[in-house]
Amino acid sequence: MLKRAVRTIGLILVIFLLGGGIAMFSFGGKVNVNTDKSVPGVSTEICDVLYYGGLAASSHNTQCWQVAVDEANRELLINVDRDRQLLFADAEGRELYISLGCYVENLLQAFEAYGYSTAINYLPDEDKQNIVVHIRYTKNNGDAVNQEIIETIKRRHADKSEFNSKAIDSEVVKALLEDEHMTSISSSARVMYFANKSDGNEMQKYADSIKSISLAAMNRQCQEDAYRQELSSWLRFSNKEVEEKQDGISAEMMGMSGIIKAIYYLGFNHEKAMGDSFANQGIALAEKQLDNCSGFFVVTSEDNPAGWINAGRRTQHLWYHCTEYFIAMQPFSAALELQDTRQSLQQQIETGRPLQMILRAGYVDNYGENQKVRRDLKEYVKAK
Numbered sequence: 001m002l003k004r005a006v007r008t009i010g011l012i013l014v015i016f017l018l019g020g021g022i023a024m025f026s027f028g029g030k031v032n033v034n035t036d037k038s039v040p041g042v043s044t045e046i047c048d049v050l051y052y053g054g055l056a057a058s059s060h061n062t063q064c065w066q067v068a069v070d071e072a073n074r075e076l077l078i079n080v081d082r083d084r085q086l087l088f089a090d091a092e093g094r095e096l097y098i099s100l101g102c103y104v105e106n107l108l109q110a111f112e113a114y115g116y117s118t119a120i121n122y123l124p125d126e127d128k129q130n131i132v133v134h135i136r137y138t139k140n141n142g143d144a145v146n147q148e149i150i151e152t153i154k155r156r157h158a159d160k161s162e163f164n165s166k167a168i169d170s171e172v173v174k175a176l177l178e179d180e181h182m183t184s185i186s187s188s189a190r191v192m193y194f195a196n197k198s199d200g201n202e203m204q205k206y207a208d209s210i211k212s213i214s215l216a217a218m219n220r221q222c223q224e225d226a227y228r229q230e231l232s233s234w235l236r237f238s239n240k241e242v243e244e245k246q247d248g249i250s251a252e253m254m255g256m257s258g259i260i261k262a263i264y265y266l267g268f269n270h271e272k273a274m275g276d277s278f279a280n281q282g283i284a285l286a287e288k289q290l291d292n293c294s295g296f297f298v299v300t301s302e303d304n305p306a307g308w309i310n311a312g313r314r315t316q317h318l319w320y321h322c323t324e325y326f327i328a329m330q331p332f333s334a335a336l337e338l339q340d341t342r343q344s345l346q347q348q349i350e351t352g353r354p355l356q357m358i359l360r361a362g363y364v365d366n367y368g369e370n371q372k373v374r375r376d377l378k379e380y381v382k383a384k
């Protein structure tokens with residue numbers, strides 16, 4: 001009798017462990033996005049440049065850009081992809097153009113790594129009221145690829161994990177704010193830094209405003225079904241979905257791996273991500289994220305498509321240099337996605353210029369790297 005009971009319990013345990021193992025393997029195992037880098041009619045080297053350029057930041061990893069390549073004339077035309085705009089959080093298209101600017105800047109960096117110099121122009125596209133970015137590229141001497149630039153591009157990522165509150169050295173902040181490379185657009189897009197936990201320092205009131213207004217905005221957004229639905233549609237809930245869609249936010253991009261990732265993928269889906277419990281967990285996490293950081297970078301620029309592109313370029317370049325210093329970064333956009341919270345933060349920070357990006361910054365134990373969830377190039381690149 002006892003023997004049989006022990007045998008049954010043993011069997012249940014084996015089934016449980018086996019089931020857990022299978023679930024762990026299929027839900028917590030490694031995702032394999034395998035971006036196809038080939039585009040008919042475009043050389044391998046330019047495809048490589050475009051691939052690394054595509055590792056840029058974009059809101060919800062929408063990768064909201066389209067590229068036409070004219071290799072005979074050595075030029076590219078880059079447009080926004082309106083089908084990938086966040087119609088609820090970004091009805092105006094502000095983040096759409098900021099994301100385009102991030103892409104353009106990362107692309108310029110990738111061209112530099114492959115030994116090209118570039119000239120850039122913004123052209124109005126009157127029909128669609130869009131701005132198109134024109135890049136002309138010229139090969140300099142030699143075929144050597146600057147691996148240091150490529151490694152930095154591959155390491156840069158949005159880090160949603162907990163940072164520690166160790167202060168960023170003031171000399172480092174100064175170097176990041178006075179980025180000489182950016183002088184061409186610095187009259188349009190500027191960066192400021194507000195230290196967090198600066199104990200009585202004047203800057204603390206600015207960091208406090210960023211934290212409280214961001215949380216208030218998140219709370220308001222989370223009450224809207226349309227917001228929940230839009231966010232949910234860009235979240236991914238299995239390796240299969242990440243591999244098929246090659247965009248959006250995977251578990252790894254939220255800092256999860258192994259068993260935690262398996263639990264997340266097993267416990268949530270698009271429908272559950274629209275529920276109260278998911279929204280409340282998101283707000284609680286944001287509160288911790290806002291508190292646990294060294295400070296906030298804020299990017300300002302004019303409120304028009306060219307200004308937004310410049311803000312994106314400035315943001316991506318700042319992020320690139322922060323990566324060199326192993327400073328982790330995460331944008332926090334909620335406060336800028338509602339007109340009234342954006343206005344009130346602008347007044348409190350007293351910039352006199354429209355706020356375009358807020359990024360929390362700080363140090364982490366394990367810096368990590370970009371998860372490279374990116375679409376096949378031929379999905380958005382065409383040869384002209």
Ligand SMILES: Cc1cc2nc3c(=O)[nH]c(=O)nc-3n(C[C@H](O)[C@H](O)[C@H](O)COP(=O)(O)O)c2cc1C
Nearest residue numbers: 057058059060061095098099157158331332333334
């Ligand atoms: C305009 C813009 C707004 C963003 N807003 C947020 C945000 O509010 N919260 C967040 O965690 N990440 C935000 N991000 C970061 C994106 O989620 C991230 O860049 C994208 O998922 C790609 O991941 P990667 O940067 O690690 O390559 C934003 C990025 C951009 C360009």
